[in-house]
Amino acid sequence: MSSVLQLLLEGERLDTAQMAQILGLPESEIDAELTRLKAEEILLGWRPVLNPERAQEAVVRAVIEVKISPERDGGFDRLASRIARFDAVESCYLMSGAYDLLVFAVGKDLREVATFVSERLASVEGVLSTATHFMLRAYKEQGHLLLSPLDGEDKPAVSP
Amino acid sequence: MSDNGQHFVADHVAGLPRSGIRDFFAIVAAMPQAISLGIGEPDFVTPWHIREAAIFALEKGKTSYTDNLGLIRLRREISTYVENNFGIGYHPETDVLVAVGVSEALDIALRAVLNPGDKVLYHEPCYVSYSPSIVLAHAQPIAVGTSAEDQFGIDPERVEAAWEPGCKVLMLNFPTNPTGGVTERAKLERLAKFAIEKDLLVISDEIYSELTFEGEHTSIASLPGMRERTIFLHGFSKAYAMTGFRIGYACGPQPLIEAMMKVHQYSMLCAPILSQEAAIEALKNGVPAVTKMKDAYHKRRDLIVRRFNEAGLDCHSPKGSFYAFPSIQSTGLDSMSFCNGLLDQEEVAVVPGTAFGPSGAGFVRASFSTSYERILEATDRIERYMNSIRT
Numbered sequence: 001m002s003s004v005l006q007l008l009l010e011g012e013r014l015d016t017a018q019m020a021q022i023l024g025l026p027e028s029e030i031d032a033e034l035t036r037l038k039a040e041e042i043l044l045g046w047r048p049v050l051n052p053e054r055a056q057e058a059v060v061r062a063v064i065e066v067k068i069s070p071e072r073d074g075g076f077d078r079l080a081s082r083i084a085r086f087d088a089v090e091s092c093y094l095m096s097g098a099y100d101l102l103v104f105a106v107g108k109d110l111r112e113v114a115t116f117v118s119e120r121l122a123s124v125e126g127v128l129s130t131a132t133h134f135m136l137r138a139y140k141e142q143g144h145l146l147l148s149p150l151d152g153e154d155k156p157a158v159s160p
Numbered sequence: 161m162s163d164n165g166q167h168f169v170a171d172h173v174a175g176l177p178r179s180g181i182r183d184f185f186a187i188v189a190a191m192p193q194a195i196s197l198g199i200g201e202p203d204f205v206t207p208w209h210i211r212e213a214a215i216f217a218l219e220k221g222k223t224s225y226t227d228n229l230g231l232i233r234l235r236r237e238i239s240t241y242v243e244n245n246f247g248i249g250y251h252p253e254t255d256v257l258v259a260v261g262v263s264e265a266l267d268i269a270l271r272a273v274l275n276p277g278d279k280v281l282y283h284e285p286c287y288v289s290y291s292p293s294i295v296l297a298h299a300q301p302i303a304v305g306t307s308a309e310d311q312f313g314i315d316p317e318r319v320e321a322a323w324e325p326g327c328k329v330l331m332l333n334f335p336t337n338p339t340g341g342v343t344e345r346a347k348l349e350r351l352a353k354f355a356i357e358k359d360l361l362v363i364s365d366e367i368y369s370e371l372t373f374e375g376e377h378t379s380i381a382s383l384p385g386m387r388e389r390t391i392f393l394h395g396f397s398k399a400y401a402m403t404g405f406r407i408g409y410a411c412g413p414q415p416l417i418e419a420m421m422k423v424h425q426y427s428m429l430c431a432p433i434l435s436q437e438a439a440i441e442a443l444k445n446g447v448p449a450v451t452k453m454k455d456a457y458h459k460r461r462d463l464i465v466r467r468f469n470e471a472g473l474d475c476h477s478p479k480g481s482f483y484a485f486p487s488i489q490s491t492g493l494d495s496m497s498f499c500n501g502l503l504d505q506e507e508v509a510v511v512p513g514t515a516f517g518p519s520g521a522g523f524v525r526a527s528f529s530t531s532y533e534r535i536l537e538a539t540d541r542i543e544r545y546m547n548s549i550r551t
Binding site: 007010012013014018021022023024155156157158159160 | 184185188189191192194196198199200201287288289337456459462463466467509511515531532533536
């Protein structure tokens with residue numbers, strides 16, 4: 001893994017100049033590496049990690065287990081990418097086990113997600129069944145612990 | 161008498177110098193907005209699997225005393241760990257003592273071996289407790305300076321020159337707090353030879369050994385003829401980010417551990433059982449977390465050393481620990497004035513080198529156990545401060 005990518009994955013918000021400082025590389029080299037990561041579709045985007053408990057806009061999130069029938073050419077790929085294209089779908093994975101696709105969907109309220117499942121998803125030809133689970137509360141979001149902020153006040157500002 | 165009890169204080173305690181930086185600490189504590197590079201502990205929280213082991217032990221009702229030497233399960237893990245990582249064999253039944261941090265282990269080691277008036281050689285700048293611990297054991301500290309030219313490793317010639325009749329103990333701490341200095345094997349071999357020749361006991365505090373960035377850490381206890389004259393001290397605070405657990409250990413020949421055990425038994429009884437349970441988990445499964453933290457310190461070290469040098473502070477690259485120890489001699493200021501000025505003008509706290517002994521004069525200690533963002537901001541401010549001094 002490149003040092004630039006490693007640094008990005010550590011998760012601190014850093015601009016190119018700061019990354020250059022930290023890694024001891026010229027800024028041009030950082031830029032070139034970022035360009036390469038994007039061009040090779042290793043780095044897909046820069047979405048921030050929001051706290052679902054605090055985020056301004058109310059959203060409803062659901063995890064949907066989907067069973068689909070595989071096709072002679074391409075197995076699950078055609079149907080999976082067709083489902084993945086819906087705006088309501090945030091992530092979509094092929095799974096081993098009792099169902100085939102795990103779909104993370106989002107909507108502004110319960111009705112919107114329910115409509116998506118019943119009218120869009122379930123009606124795709126080849127979708128055999130769906131089981132929808134609504135998320136109630138987040139405890140950890142992409143590595144960030146929620147609801148238990150660290151109390152650092154007891155740590156002395158200077159210690160031997 | 162109207163001295164409010166002062167006359168009850170023992171002479172050797174009253175005679176201990178008041179740490180010159182206590183007032184400085186108080187000022188920093190009152191400035192929550194300041195960026196502190198003065199914190200002598202990891203910025204990481206103890207890895208969760210270790211905390212979870214302590215919680216589980218509490219749930220199971222592990223709230224009792226333990227054997228004075230510590231849980232035998234822990235001593236077995238320590239024995240294996242020290243054998244595998246330092247190449248020294250210690251019997252878990254007789255040669256290992258679990259203490260309340262290396263600080264306690266150091267204190268009881270000194271109290272167990274020193275008679276009043278004995279002399280102890282130690283290198284300086286060093287951890288703040290070394291000289292006072294020797295004095296509290298009614299012995300006489302003899303400081304051996306280390307210098308930036310040697311990257312704060314110890315020069316055996318200076319130890320030999322400092323030796324005088326009555327010297328009984330040589331204390332070592334590599335990698336060193338506050339300098340990050342290490343001492344390579346060849347010099348340790350020469351020191352070992354000298355220790356044998358002069359019949360010195362070596363007390364070696366190797367608490368930062370896992371945080372060695374370059375080269376391989378060598379323990380003096382592993383050198384030929386040294387096991388029987390070395391007390392090896394180690395603990396969990398730094399590598400495993402377990403400072404608040406207060407847990408460390410001593411390994412050594414059975415008669416010395418037995419003597420230390422007496423002091424420990426009558427003062428501390430045993431280390432807290434929950435911390436001992438956490439330590440077992442740390443030794444069994446802690447390697448990936450230690451490696452991850454060490455990699456983070458390594459990158460931060462490279463960054464802070466580069467930024468200090470760019471800012472005009474001559475800074476060697478510490479080979480271990482999470483401290484940089486740049487020289488401030490180019491400013492013409494003494495350590496305390498530099499630190500006070502930096503805190504006043506730029507609200508950045510670093511610790512004056514003199515806090516770690518007179519030979520720390522002309523240096524400051526900056527901990528890089530903090531985020532990139534804070535290191536970048538702090539070093540930008542230090543650069544601005546340097547420019548203001550120059551003009």
